Amino acid sequence: MPEETDVRRALLQAAARLLGEEGPSALSTRRLAREAGTSTMAVYTHFGGMPALVREVVADGFARLFERVAAVETTDDVLDDLTRVAGAYRAHALENPHVYAVMFGSASLGGYRLHDDELGVGLAAFGQLVDVTRRAMVAGALREDDPAAVAGQLWSALHGYVMLELSGFNAVVDDPERQLLWPMLGHLVRGLSVEGHSSDR
Amino acid sequence: MPEETDVRRALLQAAARLLGEEGPSALSTRRLAREAGTSTMAVYTHFGGMPALVREVVADGFARLFERVAAVETTDDVLDDLTRVAGAYRAHALENPHVYAVMFGSASLGGYRLHDDELGVGLAAFGQLVDVTRRAMVAGALREDDPAAVAGQLWSALHGYVMLELSGFNAVVDDPERQLLWPMLGHLVRGLSVEGHSSDR
DNA sequence: TCGTCGCTCATAACACTGTTATAGGAGACG
DNA sequence: CGTCTCCTATAACAGTGTTATGAGCGACGA
Known part of the structure; x- marks a missing residue:
């Protein structure tokens, strides 16, 4: 430190x-x-050197994302909590597009490479999503499963949508938020809910 | 030209x-x-200038991804087609990580910005996924809906997983492909299938 | 009090980058 | 043969990250 x-x-x-x-x-x-x-x-x-400075900025970016998501208040409606967490995540990314882009691999362009430190800070932020997922499981809103795996699936989808939005590729539809983001998360949550019964593949 | x-x-x-x-x-x-x-x-x-040259390389990268995905042979099992398309997409991205990273916003780091040309080529590649989705709908494997929107949801999830894999963040689980990628797509497809009936939110 | 040590910063230089101006050469056409 | 056009090699300019060198300055002990 x-x-x-x-x-x-x-x-x-x-x-x-x-x-x-x-x-x-x-x-x-x-x-x-x-x-x-x-x-x-x-x-x-x-x-x-410059790369080390950028690494600290990236780590700070993860910390800020962490705080932003942690500021989301939790209720007894765990699924609504999840959508609000996703909304806060997306909002933070859109408000800090350059920092977000540098966080996830874009920095490898300038010769910088993601270090273990920032990876750790990023995983800490990911832990929040794991917690929300676990709470959703014990509440019965999501089927019992490996919380890290399920949270990783939600994160992948959310991150992918945000990246496409930052690249401008969300123009494939007219109203991306209403046609892409929320339906995608909704369908994914439905697939992860108790209504189904098979877990693999 | x-x-x-x-x-x-x-x-x-x-x-x-x-x-x-x-x-x-x-x-x-x-x-x-x-x-x-x-x-x-x-x-x-x-x-x-250098940016214009990079733009052509990016456009070529989209074209190659287009060809790679187009080479996937279609069968009468549309859902299996979809997983093979996703596999080809992921394989191409992992085999050309730098090009793939530059394609999606990372190039904005060097001062380059995604132009309308490459956006067009990228959207053409996206059209393939729309076709597969539409075929899955007429075959009854997916619920009738806006094919572009549904394909965009699948693309977001797939792209997000690939980006996290390239960044090294898929280390949140032991076996990312078996715990993240395929379950995510499977759950998403299930949520998009005919078993459900509500379309919005 | 005087030295000395360690840390920090300013200056200058080196090799590199993208870009531009300039001049030279090769081919086409009248 | 002259000329015109297109392409390219050379050199320069401003910018980059990085390193070496000295100068300052506070803290420490003799």
């Missing part, structure tokens, strides 16, 4: 702001140093 | 090879010119 100096925070804050406002191409050492009121060397003394 | 000179093809071929073997960071004008046996100017006379 790195200590929190002023320059460190200024750099991270500037990086997050630039990435959010102007996209990844605006993330350069000179630009970052200028915005933070220092020189390019600060990036190397505090982070060791 | 640009004419096909030798240098053009050599550049495109080198670009596709470098992107596939060493990733996007290997795509530079000097490197490209050296591999194609010419100078950097060829990139500008034939394409107008």
Whole structure:
């Protein structure tokens, strides 16, 4: 855990702001140093290089997504909880499209690669979805099954829709949210509900 | 439609090879010119710049994905056709991870943005999935509904799983293919099948 | 109090990137 | 043969990440 100096925070804050406002191409050492009121060397003394700084921004992005989803209040209607969790997840991704894109593999373009640290933070955020899924199972809204597997299926579908929406491919229908996102999750939940009985394939 | 000179093809071929073997960071004008046996100017006379060249590579990536999926032979078991289509789609993505990543928004990192051309090619590939979906509906395997919407739901889920697999996040379970991909598609198909009767939400 | 050590930052340089201007060469056509 | 056009090689410019070098400055002990 790195200590929190002023320059460190200024750099991270500037990086997050630039990435959010102007996209990844605006993330350069000179630009970052200028915005933070220092020189390019600060990036190397505090982070060791540009990739490490981006990794911290990515980790922070996961943490923010974590908080955003955790802020969703839970009720006794677990299925409604699940849709509101999905809504919060999608809203956060659409509000921070560049950060979200960098989180999931896009960063591998700049030569950066997803490290174990961010993978861990991402898995922590995933744990929330596992909890919601498990609660839905004990409440009887979803069939008993491996909560991690079921949560992973929901996550895959949600993440896929969000990625297509960010790429502009949701234009395949007129009203993507009403024709793609919610029906997809609804059908998936129905397939995962107690009405069926077979688990595999 | 640009004419096909030798240098053009050599550049495109080198670009596709470098992107596939060493990733996007290997795509530079000097490197490209050296591999194609010419100078950097060829990139500008034939394409107008690096982004336009990448756009053509992306369009070619969609075309290859199109062919790969189109090569799946159709039987009278439409649901089995659908799983084989999904398998071919996933296999192609895993065999060309960098190209696939650049196709869907990752290219926005380098400053490139998805153009209408590639969006069109991508939508053409999507049309195949719409056809399979429509056939499944007339065969009675899927409930009658808007084929584009249903295909979009299947595509979202499949694309999301593939993206998570490429990012390494499928490690949330032990056997992702057997615990995530196929159960997810199976549950989604079940939710889309005739057994249910409500269409919205 | 004086040195010295360690950490941080500014400057400059190196090799690299995309891009552009310029000049040279090869082929087509009158 | 002249000219015109298209393509390309060279060189330059501004930008990138990174590294080496020194200068400053606070903390520590003699």
